[in-house]
Amino acid sequence: MTSFSLLAPAKLNLFLHINGRREDGYHELETLFTFLNYGDELTFTLTNTASIEVTGDTQGIPLNDNLIYKAAILLQNHCQISFGVKINLIKILPMGGGVGGGSSDAASTLLALNKLWKCHLSLDELAQLGIKLGADVPVFINGRSALAQGIGEKLVDVELEKKWFCVVHPNEHISTAKIFTHPNLKRDTPKLKGDWQQQTLRNDCESLVKKLCPEVEKTLQWLLKYAPSKMTGTGSCCFAEFATQKEAQLVLENLPNTWSGFIASSVNISPAHTQLNAIH
Numbered sequence: 001m002t003s004f005s006l007l008a009p010a011k012l013n014l015f016l017h018i019n020g021r022r023e024d025g026y027h028e029l030e031t032l033f034t035f036l037n038y039g040d041e042l043t044f045t046l047t048n049t050a051s052i053e054v055t056g057d058t059q060g061i062p063l064n065d066n067l068i069y070k071a072a073i074l075l076q077n078h079c080q081i082s083f084g085v086k087i088n089l090i091k092i093l094p095m096g097g098g099v100g101g102g103s104s105d106a107a108s109t110l111l112a113l114n115k116l117w118k119c120h121l122s123l124d125e126l127a128q129l130g131i132k133l134g135a136d137v138p139v140f141i142n143g144r145s146a147l148a149q150g151i152g153e154k155l156v157d158v159e160l161e162k163k164w165f166c167v168v169h170p171n172e173h174i175s176t177a178k179i180f181t182h183p184n185l186k187r188d189t190p191k192l193k194g195d196w197q198q199q200t201l202r203n204d205c206e207s208l209v210k211k212l213c214p215e216v217e218k219t220l221q222w223l224l225k226y227a228p229s230k231m232t233g234t235g236s237c238c239f240a241e242f243a244t245q246k247e248a249q250l251v252l253e254n255l256p257n258t259w260s261g262f263i264a265s266s267v268n269i270s271p272a273h274t275q276l277n278a279i280h
């Protein structure tokens with residue numbers, strides 16, 4: 001196979017506790033990741049020269065900053081590959097929305113090129129490369145819904161019940177770095193003891209982001225009319241969970257037109273992995 005497409009799925013942080021700040025500035029977290037059957041679409045085509053070309057919806061992301069390009073260069077150098085690739089991006093996920101679009105693009109690129117270039121790296125090796133690009137990349141490489149610790153890279157796979165989510169983007173871009181460097185961020189939640197399913201779980205970034213970005217507060221309040229609402233990651237997207245597609249769809253149909261949103265079901269295995277395993 002010299003050309004194929006992969007989804008770069010969205011993630012949701014079903015809860016996000018911040019336990020402390022490390023000397024390097026990164027934060028110790030406990031978070032529950034689920035994947036959605038919804039995301040960006042990337043098409044990879046093998047080329048015989050060593051060049052790496054990224055086309056499609058790349059507006060606003062300079063090539064050297066594009067996590068797709070960075071992932072490809074990282075793997076090419078690591079494995080000393082003399083082939084190249086053309087990568088086309090169809091961007092579906094909101095940027096700076098907390099659904100991990102950039103990290104997922106990077107992870108799908110590493111997974112795809114590992115196959116296309118026949119690098120034969122294990123998922124652990126790919127995750128070790130991936131973390132150089134972002135704390136969220138390893139969970140997308142691992143490809144299983146997971147409880148994460150450390151900076152988000154120590155993963156324990158979990159099986160979650162399938163749910164439908166209505167995800168609302170309040171059309172605000174929130175910088176993850178801005179939230180994590182803010183003096184008022186809550187950073188002192190004790191580590192979970194015992195079964196996480198029996199405990200009160202929340203997103204520790206939520207109260208700060210609501211103050212900094214009133215649209216997020218409004219979104220959470222609006223969703224609350226239908227079901228308990230939460231923010232994902234450092235925002236700005238907020239979500240509510242439903243048992244059926246129909247219930248989620250009804251909420252989306254009532255969405256105020258100043259915001260955008262989508263519905264999607266959760267999956268325990270990342271769609272990128274399911275697609276990759278079907279390619280021979």
Ligand SMILES: C[C@](O)(CO)[C@H](O)COP(=O)(O)OP(=O)(O)OC[C@H]1O[C@@H](n2ccc(N)nc2=O)[C@H](O)[C@@H]1O
Nearest residue numbers: 025026027103134135136137151152176177180233234
């Ligand atoms: C908030 C989450 O989305 C939760 O899943 C992630 O922890 C963020 O993951 P990410 O966007 O891949 O993060 P990176 O690109 O590595 O870092 C973005 C910014 O967030 C800070 N950051 C990130 C992860 C973490 N555990 N502690 C942090 O303080 C970094 O210092 C950096 O300033």
Ligand SMILES: Nc1ncnc2c1ncn2[C@@H]1O[C@H](COP(=O)(O)OP(=O)(O)OP(=O)(O)O)[C@@H](O)[C@H]1O
Nearest residue numbers: 066067095096097098099100101102103105176233
């Ligand atoms: N391929 C890419 N797709 C999206 N963003 C990218 C990409 N490459 C680099 N970036 C940069 O990364 C920033 C964060 O993007 P992303 O969409 O991953 O945010 P996010 O969903 O809030 O992530 P997270 O939840 O992991 O913090 C963007 O503002 C953009 O400058």
